[in-house]
Amino acid sequence: xxxxxxxxxxxxxxxxxxxxxxxxxxxxxxxxxxxxxxxxxxxxxxxxxxxxxxxxxxxxxxxxxxxxxxxxxxxxxxxxxxxxxxxxxxxxxxxxxxxxxxxxxxxxxxxxxxxxxxxxxxxxxxxxxxxxxxxxxxxxxxxxxxxxxxxxxxxxxxxxxxxxxxxxxxxxxxxxxxxxxxxxxxxxxxxxxxxxxxxxxxxxxxxxxxxxxxxxxxxxxxxxxxxxxxxxxxxxxxxxxxxxxxxxxxxxxxxxxxxxxxxxxxxxxxxxxxxxxxxxxxxxxxxxxxxxxxxxxxxxxxxxx
Amino acid sequence: xxxxxxxxxxxxxxxxxxxxxxxxxxxxxxxxxxxxxxxxxxxxxxxxxxxxxxxxxxxxxxxxxxxxxxxxxxxxxxxxxxxxxxxxxxxxxxxxxxxxxxxxxxxxxxxxxxxxxxxxxxxxxxxxxxxxxxxxxxxxxxxxxxxxxxxxxxxxxxxxxxxxxxxxxxxxxxxxxxxxxxxxxxxxxxxxxxxxxxxxxxxxxxxxxxxxxxxxx
Numbered sequence: 342x343x344x345x346x347x348x349x350x351x352x353x354x355x356x357x358x359x360x361x362x363x364x365x366x367x368x369x370x371x372x373x374x375x376x377x378x379x380x381x382x383x384x385x386x387x388x389x390x391x392x393x394x395x396x397x398x399x400x401x402x403x404x405x406x407x408x409x410x411x412x413x414x415x416x417x418x419x420x421x422x423x424x425x426x427x428x429x430x431x432x433x434x435x436x437x438x439x440x441x442x443x444x445x446x447x448x449x450x451x452x453x454x455x456x457x458x459x460x461x462x463x464x465x466x467x468x469x470x471x472x473x474x475x476x477x478x479x480x481x482x483x484x485x486x487x488x489x490x491x492x493x494x495x496x497x498x499x500x501x502x503x504x505x506x507x508x509x510x511x512x513x514x515x516x517x518x519x520x521x522x523x524x525x526x527x528x529x530x531x532x533x534x535x536x537x538x539x540x541x542x543x544x545x546x547x548x549x550x551x552x553x554x555x556x557x558x559x560x561x562x563x564x565x566x567x568x569x570x571x572x573x574x575x576x577x578x579x580x581x582x583x584x585x586x587x588x589x590x591x592x593x594x595x596x597x598x599x600x601x602x603x604x605x606x607x608x609x610x611x612x613x614x615x616x617x618x619x620x621x622x623x624x625x626x627x628x629x630x631x632x633x634x635x636x637x638x639x640x641x642x643x644x645x646x
Numbered sequence: 647x648x649x650x651x652x653x654x655x656x657x658x659x660x661x662x663x664x665x666x667x668x669x670x671x672x673x674x675x676x677x678x679x680x681x682x683x684x685x686x687x688x689x690x691x692x693x694x695x696x697x698x699x700x701x702x703x704x705x706x707x708x709x710x711x712x713x714x715x716x717x718x719x720x721x722x723x724x725x726x727x728x729x730x731x732x733x734x735x736x737x738x739x740x741x742x743x744x745x746x747x748x749x750x751x752x753x754x755x756x757x758x759x760x761x762x763x764x765x766x767x768x769x770x771x772x773x774x775x776x777x778x779x780x781x782x783x784x785x786x787x788x789x790x791x792x793x794x795x796x797x798x799x800x801x802x803x804x805x806x807x808x809x810x811x812x813x814x815x816x817x818x819x820x821x822x823x824x825x826x827x828x829x830x831x832x833x834x835x836x837x838x839x840x841x842x843x844x845x846x847x848x849x850x851x852x853x854x855x856x857x858x859x860x861x862x863x
Contacts, residue, residue: 512649512652513652513655513771628667628744632745633660636748639748639752
């Protein structure tokens with residue numbers, strides 16, 4: 342019951358946080374910025390509209406947003422928020438979960454290719470290339486967590502007695518993981534310095550260019566899916582930084598949602614003070630995140646057993 | 647309870663990796679500030695060191711000032727003065743450098759395990775960290791063309807040596823006197839580098855050290 346409740350809360354709250362990023366960016370630019378609930382308004386507006394489909398696109402194009410949205414919700418069902426047990430959990434679910442996210446990406450890419458727009462093909466190529474590299478870092482993290490806990494389930498990582506946290510036995514290694522995971526978060530969710538969500542030129546886009554042809558409810562699903570994905574990664578980082586011990590309480594949940602805002606503020610600050618990388622520097626950025634986690638894995642072999 | 651010593655060591659490893667991958671010289675100087683301060687904080691968190699004598703407090707302060715302010719300020723001036731921003735065409739590329747960093751760490755862990763030194767409690771990670779920092783400093787000196795990056799590599803090498811000293815010693819006074827001498831040498835070296843860099847820049851319009859190999863009238 343509690344797991345279900347926390348999941349629903351998370352699903353409801355996820356569109357709030359990108360508003361925080363916009364507020365932080367507006368603060369740095371000396372502007373007032375859009376209202377905090379802007380993303381809810383956007384979703385509402387999009388859901389009221391109709392969709393337009395090009396005559397040259399096939400059923401794949403309509404399938405894309407639905408599958409990618411489902412794939413974005415899926416990981417949240419496995420996530421133990423703030424010390425509550427996760428809704429679904431079994432041995433090896435983390436592997437499944439990241440593959441499901443891969444399926445979501447695959448369908449976004451296929452839908453983009455289906456429009457036969459040259460821009461979208463270009464964006465698709467970039468998206469696939471960068472997320473392939475990011476997967477390397479993610480699975481290095483899973484290897485590390487397996488070495489630390491001997492388990493392959495999100496529930497075991499963040500719920501129960503031996504949770505992985507900064508304050509734990511090998512907390513020093515978690516520092517590396519947090520930095521790497523933040524880099525992966527920026528990559529996977531197409532934020533600055535990897536991709537600029539506010540850019541207006543198709544040639545420079547990565548993620549945004551793939552969804553140019555979607556409209557109305559389809560676009561709303563894609564946006565919502567993107568919020569959930571960002572929420573998942575941010576929650577992952579927060580669980581590593583702060584140990585939420587069971588039993589679950591309202592106070593814990595509140596603290597969790599406040600801490601979550603910090604991750605988004607960090608994203609907003611980075612977007613305000615950094616320019617995006619040249620395309621050829623992005624692989625180096627992602628490779629660095631992989632190297633960081635691999636450092637941690639190597640250290641578990643020798644010293645910090 | 648967070649083990650602060652381990653966290654600092656891991657952060658030092660982070661700076662080593664970042665310095666191997668950074669293309670901009672300004673970023674490199676900033677990373678060296680962080681690394682210098684972190685390295686000079688290490689002795690404060692070693693268990694067997696008694697820290698609150700007057701001499702040692704002065705020493706730690708001097709360390710932080712020299713490594714965290716004085717040397718970076720000189721480097722900063724040098725970078726500003728010759729107005730170079732990034733290393734173009736290094737001998738070894740950045741991706742390869744990061745992978746080399748991983749290989750170095752792997753070798754360091756293997757070394758620390760097989761040396762079987764009788765280290766005081768909880769210092770194995772310092773040894774790993776020290777060897778990695780040293781080897782990466784060497785690597786940076788070999789793999790980059792600009793004189794200023796080579797000096798930064800030299801600084802990293804020195805940081806690594808200091809860490810090794812920290813890992814191995816039980817009684818700290820003698821070490822720190824020697825270390826202080828080395829530190830002063832280093833300071834002078836960085837100053838001299840600033841002057842030489844300026845002269846290279848005058849003579850060649852660039853600070854690429856490969857140009858020094860071509861001698862002609």
